[in-house]
Amino acid sequence: MSAETHHGDGHAHADGKQHGAAHDHDHGHGGHSHGVAADADRRWLTIALALIVVYMAAEVVVGLLAHSLALLSDAAHMLTDAASIVLALVAMRLSARPARGGFTYGLKRAEILSAQANGITLLLLSVWLGYEAVRRLISPPAVTGGPVLVTALVGVVVNVAAAWCISRANRTSLNVEGAFQHILTDLYGFIATAVAGLVVLTTGFSRADAIASLVVVVLMLKAGTGLVRESGRIFLEAAPAGIDPDALGDRLVSRPNVVEVHDLHVWQITSGQPALSAHILVEPDEDCHAVRRDMEDVLREEYGITHATLQVDHAPEQILALIPPGARHADGGDGGHCADAHGPVHRDEPHEH
Structure with missing residues (x-):
């Protein structure tokens, strides 16, 4: 030619x-990868992280005293919530770095790595909690309904506040969405745990605690599958x-x-x-x-x-x-x-x- x-x-x-x-x-689509908007995103995520860490410590104590798997499973999920937010914050820092050297797009996909890690941890945690819930369905331990109900209701309030904080950040980012899904499934889990605590308190049906855990497992599987699928599409250049x-x-x-x-x-x-x-x-x-x-x-x-x-x-x-x-x-x-x-x-x- x-x-x-x-x-x-x-x-x-x-x-x-x-x-x-x-x-x-x-390269700054939506204004959330740099400047004032990115600082605001980090601030909202940090507030949510503080809420979760403080409540998680209290929940572990109550869960051990009340012999509640539902509370301990919620606490374990809250630990992954905290980890997911920390990971999201680190990924936001990395993705904001300018392109240089061999990284011609910069480190923007650090956020996608974070989202995929969040999805995988949800899936792995759901397997462990599912096993424990089935085991307790077969042989239920004694569960104290009162502390479970009160702790779960407080957990609903804390998770609503944390979810609201994260929703104020840029949820078009799969990274932020991964942290949000962790919080959201935990919120649903606390609602299920509160119902289980009420059932145990009023009827003495101890298996309600394990059933609540299975509800959390289903929610974890759904959220984790979605995150892994969407992050996988990006990595596979779909x-x-x-x-x-x-x-x-x-x-x-x-x-x-x-x-x-x-x-x-x-x-x-x-x-x-x-x-x-x-x-x-x-x-x-x-x-x-x-x-x-x-x-x-x-x-x-x-x-x-x-x-x-x-x-x-x-x-x-x-x-x-x-x-x-x-x-x-x-x-x-x-x-x-x-x-x-x-x-x-x-x-x-x-x-x-």
């Missing part, structure tokens, strides 16, 4: 010429939830003067920061820069993607000759562009411009 067919100013192709462009690279890459490719190739879209990749750098790259071929005599600007507008306005890297070239004659009507989504390998196209090739049907 001759030098005249190359447009753009962002990326070097294999032949040494410059192609494409990357615009609107705003498309953000709600974005269909094939539909996105069709949308881009339908724009005026666009002939083909291939090597289309869409992923998330971290929570709330989608990114996209693609190779775009346009009609031989059209303005590549105008096409690129049009596509960036579509990506920003319709998909919320502001971190887009587009390599835009004029389509060679052999590509134009290969496009029959209705040829979208043909596999790559027809020659004339990238030697190894990744994923489907989106082609526009012949139309008047």
